[in-house]
Amino acid sequence: MFKEHTLNTTEIIDLIQKNTQIEVKASENSYDASIIVEPKDVLPVMKFLKLSRDLSFKVLSSHTAVHDGEDFKLFWNLLSYEHNLETTIESSVPVVSPQIQSVCKVWKAADWLERESYDLFGIQYIDHPDLRRIMLPEDWIGFPLRKDYQSPEGYQDIENSRSEIDKRFKP
Amino acid sequence: MKSLVNQVDSDGIVLTTIDKLLNLARANSLFYMTFGLACCGIEMMQTGGPRSDFDRFGAIPRATPRQSDLMLVAGTVTLKMASRVKRLYDQMPDPKYVISMGSCSNSGGLFQGSYSVLKGVDRVIPVDVYLPGCPPRPEALLSALIEVQNKIKNEKYLRKN
Numbered sequence: 152m153f154k155e156h157t158l159n160t161t162e163i164i165d166l167i168q169k170n171t172q173i174e175v176k177a178s179e180n181s182y183d184a185s186i187i188v189e190p191k192d193v194l195p196v197m198k199f200l201k202l203s204r205d206l207s208f209k210v211l212s213s214h215t216a217v218h219d220g221e222d223f224k225l226f227w228n229l230l231s232y233e234h235n236l237e238t239t240i241e242s243s244v245p246v247v248s249p250q251i252q253s254v255c256k257v258w259k260a261a262d263w264l265e266r267e268s269y270d271l272f273g274i275q276y277i278d279h280p281d282l283r284r285i286m287l288p289e290d291w292i293g294f295p296l297r298k299d300y301q302s303p304e305g306y307q308d309i310e311n312s313r314s315e316i317d318k319r320f321k322p
Numbered sequence: 323m324k325s326l327v328n329q330v331d332s333d334g335i336v337l338t339t340i341d342k343l344l345n346l347a348r349a350n351s352l353f354y355m356t357f358g359l360a361c362c363g364i365e366m367m368q369t370g371g372p373r374s375d376f377d378r379f380g381a382i383p384r385a386t387p388r389q390s391d392l393m394l395v396a397g398t399v400t401l402k403m404a405s406r407v408k409r410l411y412d413q414m415p416d417p418k419y420v421i422s423m424g425s426c427s428n429s430g431g432l433f434q435g436s437y438s439v440l441k442g443v444d445r446v447i448p449v450d451v452y453l454p455g456c457p458p459r460p461e462a463l464l465s466a467l468i469e470v471q472n473k474i475k476n477e478k479y480l481r482k483n
């Protein structure tokens with residue numbers, strides 16, 4: 152196998168800034184270096200990452216969210232097979248108005264991934280072609296992976312509260 | 323109780339009741355619905371395999387509720403699935419039996435704190451045999467099947483009510 156120099160996070164950031172004039176920065180205290188992007192800049196940055204010849208991140212391998220205090224942190228894991236690169240894009244939206252541009256137009260794979268974070272966190276993806284729940288039933292109330300979520304006592308006519316034995320149990 | 327075969331005299335005559343004869347036939351032709359919902363489903367398939375061989379007790383998998391007598395709820399029942407479980411149970415012809423296989427289907431198991439998991443399948447359908455384990459071994463599932471057979475053999479099928 153031939154060895155070739157692969158770009159590191161700083162070089163990717165330089166490329167983004169040089170070509171799109173958008174301010175992005177590297178995350179500081181994370182195990183895996185990621186690139187922090189303002190929510191309004193996510194779509195143009197993603198377009199550049201995919202279409203740029205030096206990067207060609209053609210694969211969106213995962214997208215997920217984390218409820219962190221006042222914000223939802225969003226992560227996109229990107230792969231470039233052509234240049235043997237991988238990177239993580241990070242952004243955050245406030246819990247009170249969790250809105251962000253959908254990246255479905257860039258990667259088709261984002262469709263179901265975004266539906267999943269809509270299902271579990273209630274993040275609204277602007278311009279998503281079909282933003283419905285994907286795993287929970289359509290008439291489910293609330294978004295379960297938010298920290299302030301209360302488990303329901305039942306669903307439709309099914310009673311699902313904790314049993315007496317379970318209530319007595321003290322760990 | 324002597325089994326029927328041992329009662330056969332030299333002239334080949336057995337005296338028994340219609341109930342017993344019918345129950346014997348019913349107990350040994352339990353068609354179960356393949357209903358693997360999670361990891362317990364894998365163990366159920368294993369029980370159908372050659373080593374433990376469910377079929378030798380007359381239990382044959384059917385892929386439709388309309389042809390089955392026994393529902394084997396093998397795995398985690400989510401709230402989304404619960405109404406389907408009930409519906410499939412309603413589609414089975416009487417008389418019907420249910421084995422709740424594994425901790426998940428007995429009580430929600432290790433997922434009972436979850437928002438989306440039903441805390442015991444007996445909240446939607448009646449259960450005949452609860453089989454503990456996570457997952458129960460194939461031998462345990464066989465013994466649950468034999469429990470159901472014993473239950474059937476002691477029923478007064480023709481004289482219900």
Ligand code: SF4
Binds near residue numbers: 361432457
């Ligand atoms: S009881 Fe255990 S093995 Fe069975 S479905 Fe639940 S977690 Fe899986």
